[in-house]
Amino acid sequence: MQELISVFKALSDETRLKMLKVFQKGEICVCDLVSVLDTSQPRISFHLNVLKEAGLIKDRKQGKWVHYSIDDSDMFRRFLVLSAMEKIPDGAMTEDFSRLKKVLTVKNKSRCG
Amino acid sequence: MQELISVFKALSDETRLKMLKVFQKGEICVCDLVSVLDTSQPRISFHLNVLKEAGLIKDRKQGKWVHYSIDDSDMFRRFLVLSAMEKIPDGAMTEDFSRLKKVLTVKNKSRCG
DNA sequence: TTAACATATAAACATTTTTTGATTTGATTG
DNA sequence: CAATCAAATCAAAAAATGTTTATATGTTAA
Numbered sequence: 586m587q588e589l590i591s592v593f594k595a596l597s598d599e600t601r602l603k604m605l606k607v608f609q610k611g612e613i614c615v616c617d618l619v620s621v622l623d624t625s626q627p628r629i630s631f632h633l634n635v636l637k638e639a640g641l642i643k644d645r646k647q648g649k650w651v652h653y654s655i656d657d658s659d660m661f662r663r664f665l666v667l668s669a670m671e672k673i674p675d676g677a678m679t680e681d682f683s684r685l686k687k688v689l690t691v692k693n694k695s696r697c698g
Numbered sequence: 699m700q701e702l703i704s705v706f707k708a709l710s711d712e713t714r715l716k717m718l719k720v721f722q723k724g725e726i727c728v729c730d731l732v733s734v735l736d737t738s739q740p741r742i743s744f745h746l747n748v749l750k751e752a753g754l755i756k757d758r759k760q761g762k763w764v765h766y767s768i769d770d771s772d773m774f775r776r777f778l779v780l781s782a783m784e785k786i787p788d789g790a791m792t793e794d795f796s797r798l799k800k801v802l803t804v805k806n807k808s809r810c811g
Numbered sequence: 812t813t814a815a816c817a818t819a820t821a822a823a824c825a826t827t828t829t830t831t832g833a834t835t836t837g838a839t840t841g
Numbered sequence: 842c843a844a845t846c847a848a849a850t851c852a853a854a855a856a857a858t859g860t861t862t863a864t865a866t867g868t869t870a871a
Contacts (some may be wrong), residue, residue, distance in 0.1 A: 627861070630820085
């Protein structure tokens with residue numbers, strides 16, 4: 586039961602829902618997520634950890650960077666995330682997506698990743 | 699987005715999940731729920747309110763009593779609750795269901811309801 | 812190997828949620 | 842209408858979560 590609760594808890598926070606929205610666009614590293622959500626690094630790390638403990642995301646370490654992405658190994662979580670995401674209008678993400686776009690194009694001219 | 703969050707928040711608590719499990723057996727009044735979950739009345743009222751604010755349950759007033767039941771008017775909530783309930787083994791509810799049984803049979807010999 | 816960078820962690824603090832005990836409200840019954 | 846019962850509400854205490862600032866860890870590159 587605690588496992589189930591941890592999943593719902595992870596989903597009951599605006600920052601974390603926004604993170605999942607960003608993850609839907611693809612894998613992203615912590616430093617980019619900090620830029621995109623325009624907040625502090627420890628705060629991002631804290632929320633990433635909550636999502637990870639709930640089994641909603643996974644990480645991939647590569648050199649200095651840690652890339653996070655949606656963990657789609659579990660059907661129930663997968664469905665929960667999808668249906669939650671569907672409920673959040675893209676309008677709630679305008680600023681963030683615009684920063685994401687910026688970050689990604691800079692990326693193409695190489696940096697991490 | 700806050701509405702979505704309120705739903706997940708409502709679902710991220712053991713007492714409230716147990717309440718929903720009880721509601722799956724049918725409508726129940728506050729005083730019976732207090733007996734079944736074996737806790738204080740204000741605590742029950744508090745959690746009922748959280749579930750109600752999230753749109754997961756509805757109430758029906760009848761004389762002195764208030765009967766609560768699952769609100770199945772919204773598809774998304776309906777599905778969430780069903781899939782959450784499925785994840786909770788009946789073993790987690792043994793004591794509660796046994797008290798529920800008792801309460802319901804006493805009921806038949808009339809009291810509230 | 813030192814400097815710089817990415818991320819995690821920790822401690823202190825702030826905020827939110829939950830619990831408790833007392834009280835209130837509303838309805839029924841004697 | 843006084844007594845009783847069900848339920849809600851409130852204020853204060855307790856517990857859990859989230860934020861911040863500072864620091865630690867691990868990696869890469871100069």
